[in-house]
Amino acid sequence: MVERMGICEKHQLPLDRNGECELCRLSDMPSKVPPARSAWWALIIPLVLVAGGTAWALVSFESEPGDVPHRGVRVAAPRPVSSPPPREEPRVPGPETVPEPPPVPGDDVPIPGPSPTSTRLDEGAPRGTPPTAANIPEWKWNIARRRVMITMYATQWCGVCRKAREYMQTNRIDFIELDTDESSVAGERLGELNPGRTIPTFQIDDQVYIGFQEDLFEAKINQAAQKHL
Numbered sequence: 001m002v003e004r005m006g007i008c009e010k011h012q013l014p015l016d017r018n019g020e021c022e023l024c025r026l027s028d029m030p031s032k033v034p035p036a037r038s039a040w041w042a043l044i045i046p047l048v049l050v051a052g053g054t055a056w057a058l059v060s061f062e063s064e065p066g067d068v069p070h071r072g073v074r075v076a077a078p079r080p081v082s083s084p085p086p087r088e089e090p091r092v093p094g095p096e097t098v099p100e101p102p103p104v105p106g107d108d109v110p111i112p113g114p115s116p117t118s119t120r121l122d123e124g125a126p127r128g129t130p131p132t133a134a135n136i137p138e139w140k141w142n143i144a145r146r147r148v149m150i151t152m153y154a155t156q157w158c159g160v161c162r163k164a165r166e167y168m169q170t171n172r173i174d175f176i177e178l179d180t181d182e183s184s185v186a187g188e189r190l191g192e193l194n195p196g197r198t199i200p201t202f203q204i205d206d207q208v209y210i211g212f213q214e215d216l217f218e219a220k221i222n223q224a225a226q227k228h229l
Contacts, residue, residue, distance in 0.1 A: 136229060144228040148221055150175040151203040153190040161200045164212040173221070 007014060008021035015021055150168075152175055154161030168175050178186035180199065187197075193208050194201045202209040202217070205224040209217065 140229070141225065144225040145221060146174060147228040148224040149203075149205055150221070152177045153180055153186060153193070153201045153203075154199050155179060155181050158199050160212050164200050164202075164217070167212075167214060167217075 006019075008024060011021050011023045013021035013023060016025070018025075150173065152161070152164060152168075154165070154177055156179065165177065167173075178189070180187040180190050180197075190199075190201055191197055193203060194210055196210075198210055200210075200212055202212075202220070204220045205227070207220055207224060209220045
């Protein structure tokens with residue numbers, strides 16, 4: 001225990017045997033100065049940072065693929081490599097072929113009406129002759145003729161009926177034959193078209209033709225065919 005020797009006038013604390021108070025004793029003691037850092041730390045730290053940055057840059061450069069273009073450089077896209085065209089084999093000449101005729105449209109193809117400048121056929125005009133002023137193709141005229149409905153009222157014993165039948169079959173003219181001896185309905189229809197009931201009697205679309213002469217018969221068909229153009 002420190003023996004008190006009085007009171008310090010400066011600090012108003014008891015004095016020890018040396019005549020100093022506690023604060024006076026502490027003020028006379030030299031202060032502890034912290035150890036100064038060595039100057040070499042100031043050099044090592046920047047070197048470590050530089051070395052680390054260099055190592056990171058090298059690693060990044062090595063890991064980057066070689067086909068990646070440098071930054072800031074524009075590289076055109078690679079053009080696709082086209083395969084060479086197939087080699088054509090030499091053609092072997094074949095037998096000569098005859099060109100096919102132009103296609104004939106079916107019945108579902110609309111055919112325009114007759115031209116205002118077209119002329120109608122005379123009764124004595126040749127068979128199958130189209131109107132020349134209309135400039136109609138032959139295939140179209142043939143279709144118009146096939147669209148004509150021909151009904152012949154006849155009997156088996158009639159010689160003129162047989163002649164008309166053979167003519168239409170030879171020239172490939174489509175027709176319907178009704179035998180007035182075998183069908184009463186055909187007989188009644190014949191009486192409506194021809195009150196004299198003579199045979200053969202033809203109904204060519206909406207025309208009635210009695211008897212048979214080749215030139216007059218063809219003229220009636222041509223007149224009816226013009227309505228189908």
